[in-house]
Amino acid sequence: MAGEDLVRTWVGFGSAKLIEQALEWANLDAEKHEEAYRIFLMHYHAHLTDRTTLYPNVTALLKALKHNGVPVALITNKPSVFVKPMLDHFELTEQFGWLLGGDTLEEKKPSALPLLHCSESIEALPEKCLMIGDSITDFNAAKNAGFKCALVTYGYHQGVDLAGLGADAVMDDLAELLM
Structure with missing residues (x-):
């Protein structure tokens, strides 16, 4: 195994x-x-949500962003058919303006396309956007799109030392973005 x-x-x-x-x-x-x-x-x-849990402070961060009128997209490489049911399970669907799965567009992360698709739809300059992720795939997508990047030290980092990538922030807790 x-x-x-x-x-x-x-x-x-x-x-x-x-x-x-x-x-x-x-x-x-x-x-x-x-x-x-x-x-x-x-x-x-x-078994979509059998052992799936939210990371600490995800709900608090999403609610704070929504309360402050910050547009938020969920961009994942997960097939799109699974995205909404998973978010519905955690009652988070309404927190996002966009839900992009790995098959929503013709390219997926680390391509810049999904990130730029969302930023263009709100007419935001890429350098004014922030990608929050947990992997080198997320970091490379942000870099390729010209986004700022914050990485969390937990999640699926593929064995890569995230601190050495040069992200704008590396944090142990999403609550750091609320300060």
Whole structure:
């Protein structure tokens, strides 16, 4: 078994890539990708929120941003079919102006396209926007889009030392953005 620690390093590049890495790790034929991916998506859908929890202060930060009229987008590489049901489970859907899954546009993070799509829709200059993330994928998306970037030290950082990337902020708690 690959184990959680190894699998966590595979998370963040999209579920198709996760399955590709799992097949490679298990020395299974890459031609099994489509079948393995289909099985993964069915299992994921059936257990979408089973062990899913919110990180500390997510709700407080989102409510503060909404209260202050700050437009907020959720941009994930997760297939879009899973995004709203997960947010609905935590009663967070209304906190976001945009929900972009990895298949919403023709490119996904670390491409700049999803971030720029959202900033252009509110006519915000990229340098006035902030990407909050937990991975090198998020950092690279922000850098590629010309966004400022704040990274949290928890989550799926793919084994990368986030402090060394050069983000505008690296924090242990989202509450730091409320100060």
